[in-house]
Amino acid sequence: MSAMNPYPWQEAASYSAQMHAGQFRNDRRTPYCAHPFRVAMTLRDLFGCEDHDAIAAALLHDIIEDTEADYDDVLERFGAVVADAVADMTKDMRLREDLREPAYDKGLLEGGWRGRLIKLADVHDNLCDLSSSDKLGSMIEKCQRAIGIAKAAGDDHPAILCGIEHVEQLIANRTRETI
Numbered sequence: 001m002s003a004m005n006p007y008p009w010q011e012a013a014s015y016s017a018q019m020h021a022g023q024f025r026n027d028r029r030t031p032y033c034a035h036p037f038r039v040a041m042t043l044r045d046l047f048g049c050e051d052h053d054a055i056a057a058a059l060l061h062d063i064i065e066d067t068e069a070d071y072d073d074v075l076e077r078f079g080a081v082v083a084d085a086v087a088d089m090t091k092d093m094r095l096r097e098d099l100r101e102p103a104y105d106k107g108l109l110e111g112g113w114r115g116r117l118i119k120l121a122d123v124h125d126n127l128c129d130l131s132s133s134d135k136l137g138s139m140i141e142k143c144q145r146a147i148g149i150a151k152a153a154g155d156d157h158p159a160i161l162c163g164i165e166h167v168e169q170l171i172a173n174r175t176r177e178t179i
Contacts, residue, residue, distance in 0.1 A: 008078050009040065012056035015077065019067040027131070035125060036061060042121040046166055049159035053078075054114040057085035061118050064090040081114070088115025089122070108149050113157050119146045120163035127170055133178055140174070143167050 016036050023032035040058035043049045056078055063069045064086055071090075075083035088111035091104045108115055123143045130139050147164050155161070 007052055008056035008082060009052055009059060012059040012078060012082070013037070013040075016059045016063060019063050019069050023066065025129070032062075032066070035129070036063075038125045038129075039118065039121045042124050043117060043159070043163075046124070047117065047121060047159045047163040049117060051114070051159075053081045054085065054117060054159075057082045057089070057114055058118045058121060060086045061089040061122060065093065085112060085114035085118060088112060089118055105145060105149055108146075109153055113153070113155050113160060116146075116150045116153055116155060117157065117160050117163055120150060120160065120167055122146075124163070124167050124170060127167075127174060130174075136174060136178060140171055143171055 017033045020031070020033040020036070024030060025032055025035060036059045039061060040055050043058045044055055049055065060074060060078070060082065063074065064071060071083055071087055074086050088108055091100055093100070095103055108119055123139070123146045127139050127143055130136060147167055150160050150164055
């Protein structure tokens with residue numbers, strides 16, 4: 001992290017946009033970097049988190065998994081707090097899928113609160129962005145897993161409690177829409 005910039009999210013926004021350049025969301029129209037930007041805004045504006053490192057990590061949360069960047073790149077640019085939160089959000093793609101998801105959930109549970117908060121904002125954004133009702137059930141399941149992990153960790157950080165509440169409300173709203 002630059003000693004001159006007390007707001008690591010500023011550099012993280014630029015780095016995320018650079019690293020995700022040319023990638024698109026599932027609709028094949030929306031630039032992928034819109035997702036980490038929305039996750040960071042959800043974290044800050046909806047969940048009330050003002051932690052600059054959490055906001056930076058939210059902007060970078062898919063960077064290890066989906067770009068050429070690795071943990072050491074994030075560590076060198078942003079420091080251990082941000083790099084560890086990004087690592088908490090990164091699935092080990094070397095594992096078989098049946099092992100990958102439980103390992104990922106365990107990592108989130110045992111990691112820091114920032115990773116769990118970012119995961120709540122991530123699933124919130126993905127559920128908001130979901131345009132196909134045929135994937136609603138699996139997305140709601142992912143939301144419930146994120147809520148369960150945050151609750152199991154015993155997090156009492158106000159932003160996490162707010163995040164749980166917002167994700168639960170969004171699930172209820174989306175479920176009502178399909179009835």
